[in-house]
Amino acid sequence: MEWSIQDIARTAGTTSRTLRHYGQVGLLEPTRVGRNGYRYYDERALVRLQRILLLRELGLGLPAIAEVLAGERDPAAALRTHLELLERERDRIGRQIESVRTTLRKTEGGEQLMAEEVFDGFDHSRYKDEVVERWGKDAYEKGDRWWRSLSDAEKKAFQQEQVDIARDFAGALRAGEPADGPVAQAITQRQHDWLAKTVEVSKCYFIGLGELYVSDERFTANYDQHGKGTAAYIRDAMKVYGERNLTD
DSSP states (O other): OOEEHHHHHHHHTOOHHHHHHHHHTTSOOOSEEOTTSOEEEOHHHHHHHHHHHHHHHTTOOHHHHHHHHHTOSOHHHHHHHHHHHHHHHHHHHHHHHHHHHHHHHHHHHTOOOOHHHHTTTOOGGGGHHHHHHHHOHHHHHHHHHHHHHSOHHHHHHHHHHHHHHHHHHHHHHHTTOOTTSHHHHHHHHHHHHHHHTTSOOOHHHHHHHHHHHHHSHHHHHHHHTTSTTHHHHHHHHHHHHHHHHOOO
16 A cells, blocks of 8 residues: 555645655655656555654654664564653653642642652753753763762752742742842842752853743743743843852
8 A cells, every 4th residue: 555745744744845855865765756756655664754753753863863764674673662662751741740730739729849749750861962052061961970979868859949949939929029129039049059059150051041941831831830920030030140140
């Protein structure tokens, strides 16, 4: 059985242009090309496209995907490996969902938040590439060594401190405290000291991190679970603190 390029694009949720590009770079050649110039794909090509799309979702670029596919001799074994990875990811996402659900329930009910509940399913190493790109390999490796040196109790205490700071920021926002006022700036001092346990905090880093809390939806969601607008409030407070107290 064969499918046209339009059928494949529609079913896979991609575009004909993308499929043609995959063909041009040698990732996914059509099974045949009809007299009308249309490209057609058989079942083997569909399985290969599935692998390409799965690897893309893992964050691999096209050159890396080409290397992976070139090294595969047993497609079934490769699919079993990827299935295992997907099942692990499903479990991690399920834990994150329960974590956010618990945080929402406790926040709305005024209950005490616990760090192990807030961060269940989150893995700092997942963002290694982003940290390296933004602040360099040394910054990531230094922070990673420090984190791995901690005991489980120390890790929980460190995470709980961040939860407490975020919650206090949200409380200051609800109370109408200005971001450049003494209350917010005192909390920002705690934020600075918390970060300084892992990295050297320059003005550029501190202000840039505050901007990231708003520009990256993952950070925004993490802070705004304590109250809508908390991430933007923290950004503003960190900018003021950085301009007043830090140097590059």
